[in-house]
Amino acid sequence: MAVIDYGMGNLHSVERALRHEAPPGMHVLLTDDLSVIGEADRLVFPGQGAAADAMEALRRLGIDRMLPELAATRPFFGMCLGQQILLDWTAENGGVDLLGLIPGRVERFPERAIDNEGRRLKIPHMGWNVVRRVREHPLWQGLPREAWFYFVHSYRVLPAQGDQIVGETDYGDTFASAIADGPMFAMQCHPEKSSADGLRLLNNFLRWDGGW
Template sequence: MNRVVVIDYGMGNLRSVVKALEHVASKQAHVALTASPEEILEADRVVFPGQGAARDCMQALRNSGVLAALRQVATDRPFLGICMGMQVLLDHSEENAGTDCLGLVPGRVTRFAKQQPDADGSCLKIPHMGWNQIRQTVPHPLWRGIAQDSHFYFVHSYYVQPESAESVAGMTDYGISFCSAMACGNVFAMQSHPEKSAAPGLRLLQNFMSWKGDC
């Protein structure tokens, strides 16, 4: 049995992630939403979604009691971070006047400019919300069957800046080019919401269900 858990720490629209995973799961897979550290540690693969602010996310992780289990599974099995679940993998976020995060991927999280200029000189709206393309920068098992520059659904005001270019798996343009997907060993993370991204998002989740945590 392929045991997949979605970490429930009280933030984000977690049910939509569970439903999307169940939609692409085989009969040999079991998808569970859980706040139990024991169930998280017993999972074959782990999904870490999230919405909201970095400080609130970190506090919710501490309050829920899943922080130690989260740190463990992010080192030794297929692990997918989504939206805020991507951002807090880094060292530090500018959000909330500065928030220390999990420090699992070296780097920082930075806010878009308040008046983020577009190429034509107009100002883009922040948060970055809606459909945008991801340019795959490295081959990866989770990109299998997904066309280059496919559209994914985004909602965010901050973006990640990994220290190492080797961690970047996808880039997106919104006034600037920013890292919208990361791949670090057994960890894959993306700023967009695959569960809301139609066929490309469902294909990525389907790929995750069989991914062995390698590149």
């Protein structure tokens, strides 16, 4: 399997977590080599930073042209910015066109978001929060219906199709923290930083055949 390296984010921590959970005989490669990416039996697409920089890097490397087919034909896991980039458009950086693999857009959290007790919430949303399962999915196997994950982000995805939302999180309002379509699964959080629940999720992905 391959972790797609386009220079955005803490890729080595993702690679280490996957290697820790990989079954015997599975090789985890961090790579920007198009031939290796194209031949991998499963892919992880992480990311941190600005959407405009990420899209520029993907286009420069030619990875953007490969992702639509790859994400439709093998187990594919988008993480953090790697979730957002799957949608059509983001308001970040003045508006950026994204990959368009999941219908919808990406918007910043409201500046004056408040919690249930009327307290103003900080942006970015940073720290531990609950991902609440709203649809069954093979990657949820062995996880509680409300599992704790680690987040760092100022923007959140707004999918156009509600049936693609498999997990939700509350921060001011409720946002789609996990989405899925066919062999594609994506989360806004950082599973590699999310202790036991995050590692269980990665373990499930590494054994998933892409069926849903």
